[in-house]
Amino acid sequence: MKIIKFISIIILLNMVGCVPYSYFQVYDIKINDSKNNYIYENNHIKIIYNFWREYGNEDFLVLNKTDSNLYIDLSKSHLIINNNAYTYYQNKEWSLKKSKTINSGYGNSTSSNFYYTSNHYVYPLTKSVSSYNSFSETSEFGTAYKEIKIVVIPPNSQKIISGFRLNKMLYANCDINKFPKHHNNISSINFDENNSPVKYKNYLTYYFEKDNNLVLTNTFWINKILFVPYNDFYEDKYEINCGEKSMYTVQYFKYANNNRFYLEYKNNSEFVNTNNTSKESSQINNYDLKIGDKVQFKIGFNKYTGEIVEFIPPYDFKIKYKVKNGESKYVIKEHTWINKID
Secondary structure (H helix, E strand, C coil), rough: HHHHHHHHHHHHHHHHCCEEEEEEEEEEEECCCCCCCEEECCCCEEEEEEECEECCCCCCCEEECCCCEEEHHHCCCCCCCCCCCEECCCCCCCEEEEEEEECCCCCEEECCCCCCCCEEEECCCEEEECCCCCCCEEEEEEEECCCEEEEEECCCCCCEEEEEEECEEEECCCCCCCCCCCCCEEEECCCCCCCCCCCCEEEEEEEEECCCCEEEEEEEEEEEEEEHHHHHEEEEEEEECCCCCEEEEEEEECCCCCCCCEEEEEEECCCCCCEECCCCCCEEEEEECCCCCCCCEEEEEEEEEEEEEEEEEEEEEEEECCCCCCEEEEECCCCCEEEECC
């Protein structure tokens, strides 16, 4: 009986050892002409960034500092990543479906959501409470939206401009410990503006009522990367409300900051070197890829062979492949693992 228990423990340990362990690459951003690395301004405009999100959040807040209407032409405004320009105006259309619930009886619900905040919670700031013995009636309604080409910001007001993800590619360096076990052996690497692996420009074209086009160019780049284990990425804190400590802890991102973003990866992840994708071509692991090229890629732990049919800037591409029954399928992939087949 003891032998069976001992064998069971060994099997269990082996199974646990096979589970991929999570790590994080935390990226620091340096912004030119900025004292705090997330705010940039000139005489007309103040831009506030909050990059903190997986892959980087390039949505930004624009404050009109003047007493006139400010017009931003998104068709002439771009995020430039390593000299590849991605235009903010994409002429997109989409519909948003919502559900509305009416509760009768005892119960209530509350919700809140913060965009720019110094609090970096792991989970969205949305809480809902409803009691038992209540009746609810739900109805759905939808609204169609079309992307706005010219954004108008009234005097001394602000709006959020939607951007792109900053980076989806894990940084590869053979001299760095990519899989630290605890906070005592966290690795990091520093860059300057010249040798940074990714450089950005936020290029905005704007004007006022009777003025010609003006251009704001805001330059920033990755100046540091941290390699952090899962057990050091989060921390629990007691919330302080009205000077009193709450009874429960809330989980926070330990490394969160407005001028940072992160990528999560596993101990079985593939590290690749890539240049940004254009609509016609891409370069990854020193392969020059174009539409029609045969490639080998992964879905989970399974390998497939397919053909590139479309590039989706800045980091994705569409592959056509066949499954066992001969059926053709399509998959949108990031540059996580791919080999070109000659």
